[in-house]
Amino acid sequence: ADILVLPGDGIGPEVTAAAVTVLRTIAERRGHEFTFTERLIGGAAIDATGEPLPADTLAAAKKADAVLLGAVGGPKWSDPQAKVRPEQGLLAIRKALGLFANLRPVQPHPVAFSASPIKPHLLQGVDLIVVRELTGGIYFGEKTRTADSASDLCTYSVGEIERVIRHACHLAMTRSRRVTSVDKANVLETSRLWREVASRIVRDEFPEIELENQLVDSMAMHLLARPREYDVIVTENMFGDILTDEASMLAGSLGLLPSASLGEGRVGLYEPIHGSAPDIAGKGIANPYAAILSVALLLRHSLGLDDEANCIEQAVASALAAGNLTADLAGGTSAIGTQAATRAVIDHFP
Amino acid sequence: ADILVLPGDGIGPEVTAAAVTVLRTIAERRGHEFTFTERLIGGAAIDATGEPLPADTLAAAKKADAVLLGAVGGPKWSDPQAKVRPEQGLLAIRKALGLFANLRPVQPHPVAFSASPIKPHLLQGVDLIVVRELTGGIYFGEKTRTADSASDLCTYSVGEIERVIRHACHLAMTRSRRVTSVDKANVLETSRLWREVASRIVRDEFPEIELENQLVDSMAMHLLARPREYDVIVTENMFGDILTDEASMLAGSLGLLPSASLGEGRVGLYEPIHGSAPDIAGKGIANPYAAILSVALLLRHSLGLDDEANCIEQAVASALAAGNLTADLAGGTSAIGTQAATRAVIDHFP
Ligand SMILES: CC(C)[C@H](C(=O)O)[C@@H](O)C(=O)O
Numbered sequence: 001a002d003i004l005v006l007p008g009d010g011i012g013p014e015v016t017a018a019a020v021t022v023l024r025t026i027a028e029r030r031g032h033e034f035t036f037t038e039r040l041i042g043g044a045a046i047d048a049t050g051e052p053l054p055a056d057t058l059a060a061a062k063k064a065d066a067v068l069l070g071a072v073g074g075p076k077w078s079d080p081q082a083k084v085r086p087e088q089g090l091l092a093i094r095k096a097l098g099l100f101a102n103l104r105p106v107q108p109h110p111v112a113f114s115a116s117p118i119k120p121h122l123l124q125g126v127d128l129i130v131v132r133e134l135t136g137g138i139y140f141g142e143k144t145r146t147a148d149s150a151s152d153l154c155t156y157s158v159g160e161i162e163r164v165i166r167h168a169c170h171l172a173m174t175r176s177r178r179v180t181s182v183d184k185a186n187v188l189e190t191s192r193l194w195r196e197v198a199s200r201i202v203r204d205e206f207p208e209i210e211l212e213n214q215l216v217d218s219m220a221m222h223l224l225a226r227p228r229e230y231d232v233i234v235t236e237n238m239f240g241d242i243l244t245d246e247a248s249m250l251a252g253s254l255g256l257l258p259s260a261s262l263g264e265g266r267v268g269l270y271e272p273i274h275g276s277a278p279d280i281a282g283k284g285i286a287n288p289y290a291a292i293l294s295v296a297l298l299l300r301h302s303l304g305l306d307d308e309a310n311c312i313e314q315a316v317a318s319a320l321a322a323g324n325l326t327a328d329l330a331g332g333t334s335a336i337g338t339q340a341a342t343r344a345v346i347d348h349f350p
Numbered sequence: 351a352d353i354l355v356l357p358g359d360g361i362g363p364e365v366t367a368a369a370v371t372v373l374r375t376i377a378e379r380r381g382h383e384f385t386f387t388e389r390l391i392g393g394a395a396i397d398a399t400g401e402p403l404p405a406d407t408l409a410a411a412k413k414a415d416a417v418l419l420g421a422v423g424g425p426k427w428s429d430p431q432a433k434v435r436p437e438q439g440l441l442a443i444r445k446a447l448g449l450f451a452n453l454r455p456v457q458p459h460p461v462a463f464s465a466s467p468i469k470p471h472l473l474q475g476v477d478l479i480v481v482r483e484l485t486g487g488i489y490f491g492e493k494t495r496t497a498d499s500a501s502d503l504c505t506y507s508v509g510e511i512e513r514v515i516r517h518a519c520h521l522a523m524t525r526s527r528r529v530t531s532v533d534k535a536n537v538l539e540t541s542r543l544w545r546e547v548a549s550r551i552v553r554d555e556f557p558e559i560e561l562e563n564q565l566v567d568s569m570a571m572h573l574l575a576r577p578r579e580y581d582v583i584v585t586e587n588m589f590g591d592i593l594t595d596e597a598s599m600l601a602g603s604l605g606l607l608p609s610a611s612l613g614e615g616r617v618g619l620y621e622p623i624h625g626s627a628p629d630i631a632g633k634g635i636a637n638p639y640a641a642i643l644s645v646a647l648l649l650r651h652s653l654g655l656d657d658e659a660n661c662i663e664q665a666v667a668s669a670l671a672a673g674n675l676t677a678d679l680a681g682g683t684s685a686i687g688t689q690a691a692t693r694a695v696i697d698h699f700p
């Protein structure tokens with residue numbers, strides 16, 4: 001399989017290197033052949049080419065079986081007046097590859113309970129996954145700017161809503177068959193359409209599924225008050241952005257959370273949900289677990305290698321349980337660096 | 351002073367009755383003259399008149415010194431196909447009275463630490479206030495609907511941003527002189543304008559204030575991970591809606607959180623941030639503390655009666671500390687009802 005690696009900015013290169021090490025090890029042990037190609041994206045791409053998503057990066061992504069991405073952005077490229085921003089590279093590649101379904105699983109690991117602001121008894125048994133619509137909504141609507149005002153248009157078509165709801169429903173059929181759809185239907189027209197379509201798809205195509213509709217503001221509470229009650233949560237782009245970062249606090253650290261961005265096509269994009277963390281870049285202390293768990297999703301969703309995916313997830317769980325904690329998880333006590341954490345995962349392969 | 355009471359739907363009538371009882375008691379004890387007028391809003395108004403904000407309700411609000419509102423909405427009026435919805439009454443009165451600044455203070459009370467999903471050591475000393483822009487953004491932009499798509503427009507003018515940032519800054523000058531402005535400037539044009547205006551207003555008009563800009567997704571995390579670090583948080587309408595419901599979890603229950611909606615004019619609107627809770631309506635068990643704390647804000651912001659406002663806030667704190675807990679706060683142990691909680695507040699007037 002051909003895997004395109006887009007290290008990006010900040011800690012991106014460090015965590016993708018760790019994840020590639022794990023992939024190479026799995027390939028050797030299980031007799032797979034993975035080839036790795038590297039390309040530029042984000043701030044690194046702006047510096048080299050002036051563009052956050054160079055044409056040859058996109059071309060390589062379209063040919064690959066899967067894309068592994070680190071993170072983009074940093075203060076160097078954050079001037080509000082700047083014409084090009086690293087984030088545009090990320091938004092553009094999601095859109096160009098048609099990756100409309102962004103899966104963000106949250107399964108708090110007991111060893112991270114102490115790093116979470118949430119009370120441990122609420123975290124026990126939490127196992128939820130947010131399906132965030134990723135190529136529509138206010139992120140991609142028309143933007144205007146005049147001397148004294150600005151606007152962003154939020155649009156959703158029936159087709160855009162249908163496909164992501166279906167994706168969430170297919171996922172739910174492999175889990176508990178419960179779907180929570182989140183919107184703001186008491187205020188937004190796009191949310192009323194969202195709710196109608198979600199209800200229709202479930203009724204007509206997935207009658208076994210129990211659908212609950214939640215308002216986004218209530219959801220921001222329930223996610224904290226009773227996280228165990230949720231299984232598959234599906235929502236639009238902006239709400240998904242906010243709710244998944246909030247949900248990451250259940251897991252104790254952003255550094256543990258992987259994501260998969262999928263479309264109708266074969267190629268998927270896999271990235272930790274954390275950012276480029278410029279403050280700790282280059283120090284060898286970044287938590288690689290989220291990137292490593294992202295390659296587990298890559299093996300499962302793009303390469304169909306379920307066993308290998310499970311193997312990595314178990315190895316990360318065991319490494320954590322054995323106390324291999326990076327600085328974001330360790331609290332006051334002694335923390336290990338990126339390489340030691342990566343080795344711990346490999347040492348714990350079942 | 352003339353106070354307009356809009357009980358609304360669900361538990362609205364119960365909690366506003368409690369709050370009015372407290373106001374009457376304060377008036378007697380301190381020799382003030384308050385007159386109370388009642389009008390319809392929300393579902394109750396739709397049932398009686400067909401409209402969620404009847405003209406005579408709005409006229410009464412414009413003549414009043416302050417408006418006390420309960421809550422609007424309920425399953426009875428939630429048909430997605432409905433042409434009129436209770437929430438429209440709330441949105442319309444906010445807009446018609448020009449109430450652009452919605453203040454939502456969060457000061458977790460120790461007695462509610464156990465009801466909060468957040469770890470107690472993080473809650474100690476939290477004292478923040480969210481200033482939510484309330485009459486602009488995607489709530490009030492043009493909406494469209496066709497057979498196969500829908501849209502909502504998010505617009506902000508420079509003037510709309512300036513006035514709410516100034517409001518937050520004036521408030522911050524009476525507190526710790528720190529303001530956190532929340533946006534999504536890496537994606538939205540309205541957010542880039544928001545950030546520019548916030549930076550300019552602080553630089554030119556409030557040089558003593560320390561301004562921090564945060565992305566909304568990061569803020570959804572930081573609010574949980576280090577709530578003590580925040581003081582005045584200012585943000586646009588939709589982000590404020592989500593973040594304040596999230597922040598309510600710091601206080602253990604929505605039932606403790608008041609709000610004040612203010613504009614350039616004199617009249618302000620005061621409401622608990624909880625909803626109409628139709629499931630417990632009419633049972634006499636609704637938590638009245640949020641409504642009672644809302645009248646403290648009313649006394650302070652619309653009537654200039656700081657002493658009286660402090661008196662109510664202290665009385666609520668003492669009543670809570672003495673163990674007068676409604677069902678939302680009591681956990682398994684015995685809970686008191688709306689009237690007993692109201693009496694407890696009055697008994698604890700300093
Ligand atoms: C970097 C930013 C554009 C991006 C988003 O908002 O989608 C990030 O926050 C994410 O969640 O992947």
Ligand SMILES: CC(C)[C@H](C(=O)O)[C@@H](O)C(=O)O
Binds near residue numbers: 441
């Ligand atoms: C009822 C609804 C329209 C309202 C809002 O979103 O503003 C409510 O959630 C609030 O926060 O006051």
